[in-house]
Amino acid sequence: MGGILRKSRRTNLMFSLVFTLFCFLLFASKAWAGDPSGEQTFALDFRGVNMSANFTWILLTGFTILFMQVGFVFLGGFLQSKNVLSYMTHCFLATSLGALIYLVVGFAFMFGGFEFLGKHLGGGNSFIGWSGFFLFGEAYDVRTITLFLFQAVVATFIGSIIAGAVAERMKLSAYVLSFFFIYTVIYPIYGHWVWGEGWLFNLPFGVGVRDFAGSGVVHAVGGSLAFVGACFLGPRIGKYSKDGTPGFIPGHNVGYMVIGTILLAFGWLGYDAGSTLAAGDLRASVVAANTFVAGAMGAVTVLFYTYLKTGASDIGEACNGFLAGLVAISASCAYVAPWAAVSIGFLGGITYVTSVWFVEHKLKVDDPLGAVSVHGANGLWGLLSVGIFADGTYGDVSGLITGNGGQLLSQFIACVTAIAWAGGLGCVMYLVLKSVVGIRVSERVEFEGLDVNLHGSPCYRFRTGVESPLSEEEERDKNETALLDAAFAKDAQRERIYSEKLGIWITAKPKTEEKK
Amino acid sequence: MKKIEAIIRPEKFDLVKDALEELGHAGMSVMEIKGHGNQKGISEVWRGKRYKVDMMPKIKLEVVVSDEECDKVVKTIISEAQTGSIGDGKIFVSELSNVYRIRTAEEGKSAI
Numbered sequence: 285m286g287g288i289l290r291k292s293r294r295t296n297l298m299f300s301l302v303f304t305l306f307c308f309l310l311f312a313s314k315a316w317a318g319d320p321s322g323e324q325t326f327a328l329d330f331r332g333v334n335m336s337a338n339f340t341w342i343l344l345t346g347f348t349i350l351f352m353q354v355g356f357v358f359l360g361g362f363l364q365s366k367n368v369l370s371y372m373t374h375c376f377l378a379t380s381l382g383a384l385i386y387l388v389v390g391f392a393f394m395f396g397g398f399e400f401l402g403k404h405l406g407g408g409n410s411f412i413g414w415s416g417f418f419l420f421g422e423a424y425d426v427r428t429i430t431l432f433l434f435q436a437v438v439a440t441f442i443g444s445i446i447a448g449a450v451a452e453r454m455k456l457s458a459y460v461l462s463f464f465f466i467y468t469v470i471y472p473i474y475g476h477w478v479w480g481e482g483w484l485f486n487l488p489f490g491v492g493v494r495d496f497a498g499s500g501v502v503h504a505v506g507g508s509l510a511f512v513g514a515c516f517l518g519p520r521i522g523k524y525s526k527d528g529t530p531g532f533i534p535g536h537n538v539g540y541m542v543i544g545t546i547l548l549a550f551g552w553l554g555y556d557a558g559s560t561l562a563a564g565d566l567r568a569s570v571v572a573a574n575t576f577v578a579g580a581m582g583a584v585t586v587l588f589y590t591y592l593k594t595g596a597s598d599i600g601e602a603c604n605g606f607l608a609g610l611v612a613i614s615a616s617c618a619y620v621a622p623w624a625a626v627s628i629g630f631l632g633g634i635t636y637v638t639s640v641w642f643v644e645h646k647l648k649v650d651d652p653l654g655a656v657s658v659h660g661a662n663g664l665w666g667l668l669s670v671g672i673f674a675d676g677t678y679g680d681v682s683g684l685i686t687g688n689g690g691q692l693l694s695q696f697i698a699c700v701t702a703i704a705w706a707g708g709l710g711c712v713m714y715l716v717l718k719s720v721v722g723i724r725v726s727e728r729v730e731f732e733g734l735d736v737n738l739h740g741s742p743c744y745r746f747r748t749g750v751e752s753p754l755s756e757e758e759e760r761d762k763n764e765t766a767l768l769d770a771a772f773a774k775d776a777q778r779e780r781i782y783s784e785k786l787g788i789w790i791t792a793k794p795k796t797e798e799k800k
Numbered sequence: 801m802k803k804i805e806a807i808i809r810p811e812k813f814d815l816v817k818d819a820l821e822e823l824g825h826a827g828m829s830v831m832e833i834k835g836h837g838n839q840k841g842i843s844e845v846w847r848g849k850r851y852k853v854d855m856m857p858k859i860k861l862e863v864v865v866s867d868e869e870c871d872k873v874v875k876t877i878i879s880e881a882q883t884g885s886i887g888d889g890k891i892f893v894s895e896l897s898n899v900y901r902i903r904t905a906e907e908g909k910s911a912i
């Protein structure tokens with residue numbers, strides 16, 4: 285009896301809590317009414333037409349940004365065929381789960397207190413925003429939700445960037461859990477400082493930090509997280525020999541990389557030009573052109589570099605060069621002239637090849653898709669490039685070429701903050717995940733491929749065999765799996781040794797062990 | 801002369817290949833094949849349902865060696881490809897009547 289009573293009391297308590305919350309939300313949506321139907325925002329006059337043009341522009345560019353995820357998914361051509369589904373799942377989760385978490389919490393932290401198309405969104409200070417959770421209350425407004433759509437599709441990139449560096453060896457559970465921290469704290473709060481007009485935006489040097497389309501907010505933050513993730517995971521089996529010489533793990537379809545890069549470039553033009561967030565801002569043409577030529581220059585630079593170095597024009601690497609150029613120009617695309625965009629793209633290509641060499645040979649971090657170099661290194665270079673090449677024709681941003689050093693100082697502070705914030709919190713996050721759930725798959729799973737083991741199906745199925753329903757052999761399968769786990773764990777301990785006789789590196793048991 | 805046909809796990813191929821090259825048997829033919837012995841396949845998922853895959857991907861390795869070296873090669877393959885679990889594969893050894901090298905028209909042991 286007592287139990288039932290206690291139970292019903294608990295139910296009552298739960299009910300009254302939910303009811304209060306519901307009443308509060310109802311009250312809240314009445315109290316600070318937004319404009320959910322758009323009737324008050326639109327008027328049949330010049331201002332109303334201008335407003336609807338803005339909506340059209342921002343929404344359509346938002347749709348092209350979502351399409352960039354197709355490009356990200358195709359970059360999986362750089363991975364081994366046994367791990368493609370795993371990488372694609374990572375990107376897919378960023379597009380779905382990432383956007384949802386951003387809806388519930390991230391957007392409010394990032395844009396609380398921000399004014400958009402004349403609509404001021406609730407409360408926020410220079411450190412964090414706190415208005416617009418789940419788009420409740422006053423955020424249930426056509427203007428705010430337009431901003432939300434644009435920013436939510438942009439936010440999905442963070443997960444896809446990290447996926448490139450942690451590919452082929454990360455546990456799906458750890459990856460999913462990391463989203464709950466990245467999309468609520470790391471990305472939105474840094475984003476608030478720059479895009480939500482926080483303290484970085486209002487720095488007293490130059491006009492404050494300017495990051496037009498996310499070199500810093502998206503790519504430098506994503507690249508830093510990717511680097512930390514790859515560090516904590518360690519290299520894939522067979523990537524490095526005992527003495528630290530990097531080996532080769534070739535991708536299964538470089539053609540996918542080319543497709544993916546061009547799809548990304550298409551979306552990127554919409555992303556950068558749409559970041560004007562106003563159809564009446566005709567600077568958009570300069571922005572789009574700058575973006576395009578910087579990417580093209582990055583690609584050409586890397587293509588020639590690989591030709592000079594190896595005698596072959598490496599198209600896969602050139603694709604990464606294209607992306608490096610696009611990342612580098614993202615921050616500065618609105619503030620520079622086309623000649624400067626070409627220079628930024630050229631230096632972006634150089635930054636890419638240098639940092640690939642540095643990360644692979646010096647830091648010994650295994651980064652399968654080059655996300656750390658493409659997004660991290662070039663994101664930072666993109667931030668700095670505003671302080672160097674901005675010519676003062678747009679937004680009063682003047683860089684070194686006009687003789688003002690202040691802007692460069694602001695941009696430099698943004699770089700340091702991005703590394704410290706994303707890198708520091710990333711370390712804490714991966715450390716906790718590593719000790720609580722573990723972040724790396726077992727050696728057997730890595731040998732056999734993540735696709736079959738984590739997702740139940742290979743990406744490329746050449747099977748002609750017969751299928752039958754699952755029979756009662758699960759107990760036996762478990763024992764066999766345990767045996768396999770042990771065998772592959774032992775194999776992973778093997779060293780790559782240099783065979784004097786053959787003159788190549790081989791993965792063999794050391795001679796002494798063989799005799800035993 | 802003996803022909804050794806070894807059917808092994810694809811994940812173990814690199815280890816076996818390296819070990820054979822160490823032994824001095826760099827020449828080999830490799831095929832990606834499908835099949836099953838006692839293993840009877842593993843389970844996969846298709847559209848939310850688990851089912852058995854009867855035909856497993858395997859790698860078939862063919863090496864031709866002289867009679868004296870046969871044992872050593874077979875032992876190497878076993879030690880490299882063994883995990884102790886069902887599905888490790890099989891090795892078939894058969895007698896060859898002759899071997900010719902097309903380039904020089906040599907025959908017998910020197911043609912291996």
